[in-house]
Amino acid sequence: MTEKHHIIQVWFFVGVLLLVYGFLIFASGLAEWSHPPNTVLAELHAPVWWGGLLFVLGLIYCIKFSPARKS
Numbered sequence: 001m002t003e004k005h006h007i008i009q010v011w012f013f014v015g016v017l018l019l020v021y022g023f024l025i026f027a028s029g030l031a032e033w034s035h036p037p038n039t040v041l042a043e044l045h046a047p048v049w050w051g052g053l054l055f056v057l058g059l060i061y062c063i064k065f066s067p068a069r070k071s
Contacts, residue, residue, distance in 0.1 A: 008067045015061025018054050026051025 029047025036042040063069075 006067060009065045011061055012065040012067060015058045015063075015065060017058070019058030019062060022051050022054030022056070022058050024051070026055055 025047050029045055029049075029051050032047070033045060036045070
Protein backbone atom coordinates (compact mmCIF):
# COMPACT_ATOMS: atom_id res chain seq x y z
CA MET A 1 0.00 0.00 0.00
CA THR A 2 2.86 2.35 -0.54
CA GLU A 3 1.93 4.98 -3.06
CA LYS A 4 4.61 7.01 -4.68
CA HIS A 5 3.61 10.66 -4.87
CA HIS A 6 4.97 12.71 -7.72
CA ILE A 7 5.59 16.36 -7.00
CA ILE A 8 5.39 18.64 -10.00
CA GLN A 9 7.87 21.47 -9.70
CA VAL A 10 6.62 25.02 -9.91
CA TRP A 11 9.13 25.72 -12.70
CA PHE A 12 7.17 23.46 -15.01
CA PHE A 13 4.12 25.70 -14.55
CA VAL A 14 6.29 28.78 -15.07
CA GLY A 15 7.42 27.21 -18.35
CA VAL A 16 3.82 26.58 -19.41
CA LEU A 17 2.91 30.21 -18.68
CA LEU A 18 5.92 31.50 -20.61
CA LEU A 19 5.03 29.19 -23.49
CA VAL A 20 1.43 30.39 -23.65
CA TYR A 21 2.26 34.09 -23.23
CA GLY A 22 5.08 33.83 -25.75
CA PHE A 23 2.77 32.27 -28.31
CA LEU A 24 0.09 34.92 -27.77
CA ILE A 25 2.54 37.83 -28.00
CA PHE A 26 4.22 36.31 -31.06
CA ALA A 27 0.87 35.80 -32.78
CA SER A 28 -0.21 39.38 -32.06
CA GLY A 29 3.13 40.62 -33.38
CA LEU A 30 2.64 38.68 -36.61
CA ALA A 31 -0.89 40.04 -36.92
CA GLU A 32 0.33 43.63 -36.72
CA TRP A 33 3.35 43.03 -38.98
CA SER A 34 1.63 44.42 -42.08
CA HIS A 35 0.04 47.35 -40.19
CA PRO A 36 2.55 48.48 -37.55
CA PRO A 37 1.41 51.08 -35.02
CA ASN A 38 2.55 54.68 -35.38
CA THR A 39 5.17 54.50 -32.65
CA VAL A 40 8.89 55.08 -32.51
CA LEU A 41 10.89 52.01 -33.67
CA ALA A 42 7.77 50.13 -34.74
CA GLU A 43 9.75 48.69 -37.64
CA LEU A 44 11.74 46.55 -35.20
CA HIS A 45 8.64 44.41 -34.51
CA ALA A 46 9.34 43.95 -30.79
CA PRO A 47 6.32 41.67 -30.12
CA VAL A 48 7.64 39.13 -32.60
CA TRP A 49 11.09 39.06 -30.98
CA TRP A 50 9.85 39.04 -27.38
CA GLY A 51 7.12 36.52 -28.11
CA GLY A 52 9.64 34.23 -29.76
CA LEU A 53 12.05 34.60 -26.85
CA LEU A 54 9.34 33.86 -24.27
CA PHE A 55 8.18 30.86 -26.30
CA VAL A 56 11.69 29.39 -26.52
CA LEU A 57 12.33 29.98 -22.80
CA GLY A 58 9.00 28.37 -21.93
CA LEU A 59 9.84 25.39 -24.11
CA ILE A 60 13.20 24.98 -22.37
CA TYR A 61 11.57 25.15 -18.93
CA CYS A 62 8.84 22.68 -19.92
CA ILE A 63 11.38 20.19 -21.22
CA LYS A 64 13.83 20.59 -18.34
CA PHE A 65 11.24 20.37 -15.56
CA SER A 66 8.79 17.97 -17.22
CA PRO A 67 7.01 15.65 -14.76
CA ALA A 68 7.59 12.71 -17.11
CA ARG A 69 11.34 13.26 -17.06
CA LYS A 70 13.27 11.25 -14.51
CA SER A 71 15.66 13.53 -12.57
